[in-house]
Each structure stands twice: as structure tokens, then as C-alpha cells.
Amino acid sequence: MPALLKNIPYICKYKPRSSRPKREGDCVDDKDFDRKWPAGFQFRWKLEEPQGPMSERDGTLVVSHAEMEQEFEAVFQKWTKVSGYKFRKDEQNPNLKITVLKNQPTVEPFEPSTYAQAYTDGGIGYIEFNNVNRLDYWTKTMVHNVFLHEMGHIFGLGHVCQERAVMYPELRETLLSLELTPWDITHFNTFVASNHKLINGQRKRQLKHW
Numbered sequence: 001m002p003a004l005l006k007n008i009p010y011i012c013k014y015k016p017r018s019s020r021p022k023r024e025g026d027c028v029d030d031k032d033f034d035r036k037w038p039a040g041f042q043f044r045w046k047l048e049e050p051q052g053p054m055s056e057r058d059g060t061l062v063v064s065h066a067e068m069e070q071e072f073e074a075v076f077q078k079w080t081k082v083s084g085y086k087f088r089k090d091e092q093n094p095n096l097k098i099t100v101l102k103n104q105p106t107v108e109p110f111e112p113s114t115y116a117q118a119y120t121d122g123g124i125g126y127i128e129f130n131n132v133n134r135l136d137y138w139t140k141t142m143v144h145n146v147f148l149h150e151m152g153h154i155f156g157l158g159h160v161c162q163e164r165a166v167m168y169p170e171l172r173e174t175l176l177s178l179e180l181t182p183w184d185i186t187h188f189n190t191f192v193a194s195n196h197k198l199i200n201g202q203r204k205r206q207l208k209h210w
């Protein structure tokens with residue numbers, strides 16, 4: 001049984017703005033990205049743990065590299081059904097780079113109190129897991145649920161206010177693997193049906209709150 005959360009943390013970076021409620025737990029309804037991936041896009045993913053795998057402060061392994069990859073595969077299956085995007089592991093030429101960071105996350109803003117962040121830059125998607133101060137919390141299930149959420153950001157989805165939606169900014173479920181909800185599916189379909197330009201290889205970092 002994992003340690004339960006003392007406070008419900010934000011899954012990914014949440015940057016309060018004056019126009020938004022600032023109290024933790026309040027709804028945050030963030031805008032979607034203004035670009036989208038082409039239909040049927042092939043994501044080539046790679047997991048890197050340059051500072052070692054998910055572990056607690058004493059070095060105890062909590063989620064292995066292989067276990068993380070298994071959870072990713074399960075998440076990809078869920079999103080494939082909804083999105084039509086394709087996913088395959090590619091160690092040589094990835095366009096979806098997933099890392100576990102323990103020391104200093106590479107991108108600002110990023111706070112120790114967040115689980116992960118996602119952004120796209122130059123036609124590459126990045127997801128960074130935070131293994132800094134959440135060391136008691138990581139389990140396979142939580143990797144699954146956070147990754148399901150972060151992939152939504154990679155696609156271009158922002159946060160929503162429905163508490164049971166995967167794209168809600170707080171992690172409500174730590175013991176069961178989440179499923180995409182009707183809200184998430186409608187959200188995705190509305191987003192891809194929009195007139196947004198396609199993501200290309202030009203550098204345009206989209207970080208937002210992620």
C-alpha cells in the first residue's frame with residue numbers, strides 16, 4: 001500500500017494567474033494548445049532515466065524501467081482507441097521523449113510539488129516525471145494515471161474542471177488505473193476538429209502550466 005497523499009497535489013505545473021482561483025483545490029480551466037498533431041500521427045517514444053529509476057530517498061526501487069514502459073503501453077492503448085494516433089518504442093529516433101528527473105528539472109517553471117510536466121517543442125513531445133519530492137508516492141498505478149494525463153497535454157489538451165476527468169489538474173485516484181472519461185473523449189474530439197494549425201518542426205515551445 002503506497003503512502004497516501006497528505007494533500008491533493010497538482011499533477012503537473014500549475015501557474016496561478018490573477019484571473020484564476022489561486023486556492024489549491026479550486027477548479028482550473030486552462031486553454032488547449034493552439035496546434036494539433038496530424039491525424040494518425042506516429043509517436044516514437046523513448047524512456048530515459050539519466051539519474052536512475054524511480055526510487056525512494058534511500059535508493060529503494062519503486063517502479064522499474066520495464067514497469068514504467070508497461071504502464072506507458074497500457075496508456076497508449078487507451079489513447080489510441082480515442083485518438084487514432086500510433087505509438088511505438090524507438091530508442092534511436094524518438095519524437096516523444098520521456099524522462100525521470102531527480103535533481104534539477106530542465107525546464108522552468110517546474111515545482112517540486114508537481115508530479116510531471118509535458119510540453120512540445122520543435123515537433124518533439126517531452127514528458128518529465130518528477131522524482132524529487134514525491135518519492136513516497138510513486139507506484140505503477142500513479143505512473144499510469146499521471147502519464148495518461150500528461151499524454152493529453154502532449155496532444156494539446158488543457159485542464160478541465162470536471163473532477164473525474166483525466167484532464168482535471170489534481171490527481172484524485174492513486175489506487176486504481178484511470179480510464180478516459182466521456183468528458184476527455186469529447187474534449188479530444190472537439191480539439192482535433194478545430195481549425196488549429198498542425199504541429200510542425202519549427203521551434204515553438206508550448207509550456208503553459210504543464
Ligand SMILES: [Zn+2]
Binds near residue numbers: 012149
Ligand atoms: Zn496537467
